[in-house]
Amino acid sequence: MRLAAAIMFLTRIPVPWYRPDAPANLGRASVFFPVIGLGIGALQWGLLRGVHLLAERVSAFSGHQYVFPAPLLSLLIVTLGVAITGALHLDGLADMADGFGGGRTREDVLRIMRDHSIGSYGAIALILVLAVKATSICLLIERNSAFPYLLAAPLLARWAIVPLAYFLPYARAEEGGLGTMMESAGLFQLLVSTLFTLGVVLWMGGWRGAICLLTCMLASLWNARVSMRRIQGMTGDTLGANAEICEALALTAGCLLTQ
Numbered sequence: 001m002r003l004a005a006a007i008m009f010l011t012r013i014p015v016p017w018y019r020p021d022a023p024a025n026l027g028r029a030s031v032f033f034p035v036i037g038l039g040i041g042a043l044q045w046g047l048l049r050g051v052h053l054l055a056e057r058v059s060a061f062s063g064h065q066y067v068f069p070a071p072l073l074s075l076l077i078v079t080l081g082v083a084i085t086g087a088l089h090l091d092g093l094a095d096m097a098d099g100f101g102g103g104r105t106r107e108d109v110l111r112i113m114r115d116h117s118i119g120s121y122g123a124i125a126l127i128l129v130l131a132v133k134a135t136s137i138c139l140l141i142e143r144n145s146a147f148p149y150l151l152a153a154p155l156l157a158r159w160a161i162v163p164l165a166y167f168l169p170y171a172r173a174e175e176g177g178l179g180t181m182m183e184s185a186g187l188f189q190l191l192v193s194t195l196f197t198l199g200v201v202l203w204m205g206g207w208r209g210a211i212c213l214l215t216c217m218l219a220s221l222w223n224a225r226v227s228m229r230r231i232q233g234m235t236g237d238t239l240g241a242n243a244e245i246c247e248a249l250a251l252t253a254g255c256l257l258t259q
Contacts, residue, residue, distance in 0.1 A: 003029070005026055006035070009029070011085055030162045034193050070141040071134075074135070078133050090126055090240075092241045093126060093129060094122030095241075099112040113235065132252060136251035137150070140254055140258065148204040148205045153251045155200060159194065159197040163194070164224055168224055168233050215246075215250060
């Protein structure tokens with residue numbers, strides 16, 4: 001049931017048999033967050049592989065070598081990721097950028113982050129993160145090195161939610177909200193999700209995977225420091241923003257490591 005809760009929260013994939021019975025289930029389900037991230041990455045790689053197979057069939061049928069354009073394919077992969085997740089983390093990224101960029105006091109930041117409209121900071125953050133993702137994936141495709149990073153980046157991004165939820169207090173404790181459901185993420189969830197992530201990343205990428213993991217850890221530490229200074233804790237928006245930033249940085253690290 002906790003796996004189903006993680007699927008329902010992190011994706012738009014329906015789980016008809018699951019009926020949520022307590023908000024605390026989400027925090028306990030965070031042990032499966034890296035598994036869901038790995039699944040998202042597998043679907044993205046499946047799209048890449050499927051298009052390559054289709055291109056091979058077209059080439060064999062026509063007698064001419066046909067290669068699907070890497071820039072267009074990278075955009076399709078990014079679009080698939082947005083569709084699978086329902087832009088959940090992107091929404092958090094936009095809210096955090098608007099709040100932290102436009103708010104002066106803690107109350108201002110939290111109020112702006114509650115606003116559903118997107119301001120200039122949020123729009124710029126979305127454009128930059130999506131551009132970094134698409135460009136990085138494009139380069140990895142052209143270098144025939146996309147497989148480990150397409151899987152590792154979403155995995156690392158969802159894992160990074162767990163330590164932030166464990167170590168940081170919830171900034172809206174008096175108001176409630178999405179982040180309060182993550183407060184039940186405990187030491188068990190942190191240790192198991194970390195061991196799973198470490199094992200998979202090292203198995204797929206070796207020392208390169210370790211560098212991607214370190215990159216996401218440093219980004220999460222930065223997020224934690226800024227969040228504690230500005231709003232004295234985390235919210236669902238800051239967790240989502242951290243996931244998007246980590247995913248983009250992991251893909252960027254992959255590009256730098258495969259030159």
